[in-house]
Amino acid sequence: MKKAGWASPITEITLFVEDLQRSKAFYQGPLQLAIHYEDADCAVFDFGNTCINLLHQNNAPELIEPAQVGRSGEGTRFLFTIQVPDVDRVCTELEEQGVKLLNGPITRPWGRRTACFADPDGYVWEIAQLL
Numbered sequence: 001m002k003k004a005g006w007a008s009p010i011t012e013i014t015l016f017v018e019d020l021q022r023s024k025a026f027y028q029g030p031l032q033l034a035i036h037y038e039d040a041d042c043a044v045f046d047f048g049n050t051c052i053n054l055l056h057q058n059n060a061p062e063l064i065e066p067a068q069v070g071r072s073g074e075g076t077r078f079l080f081t082i083q084v085p086d087v088d089r090v091c092t093e094l095e096e097q098g099v100k101l102l103n104g105p106i107t108r109p110w111g112r113r114t115a116c117f118a119d120p121d122g123y124v125w126e127i128a129q130l131l
Contacts (some may be wrong), residue, residue, distance in 0.1 A: 010050050013080075016022075016057040016069055017121045023054045026120050028098035047082075072121055079116070080125045087113045087129040107131070 024043040027033045036046040042055045060069045062081040084090045087105045093115060095101065102124065104115025113129040 012044075012053055014053040014055050014060075014063070015119075015121065017054050017125055018057055018059040018072055019120065020054060020056045022120045027052070027054070030053055030094055030099045032097075076122065076124050078124075078125065079129050082125065083128050083130065087127050087130065090127050091115045101114040 001039055012033055012112050015023075020041070020043065023037075027043070027045050028035070029131055031045075033047075035043055036051060037044040041059045044051050044053045049093040055063075056110070057072075091101060091105055098128050099117050102116040102118060104127075105113050106115065111131050113131055114126050116126045
């Protein structure tokens, strides 16, 4: 499929969070990420080619109006995937940091070994290893 002329890499994904301090602690602790930028309403973590912006959900309406902010806990709508060289090792490290895996590690028929976990606001992350 041909890429649209205006399409370029995703540079930032904003997640609307209920408790900024709780979410920030999760990304700093178990995921061991450094804050790229923060203020009273957000914390941004740099994943190398994409930044994840944790924005307190009270600030979300001004960004998305007239759309409405979805309610937390109404089910997963998407999945973030991080490719790693060794899923089992990363899962062990996450569990040692207190992260509860939702599933996995599982060897998938499409040539990946995967495991999933959720952040404090229910956003689901997949750790994937190409086999």
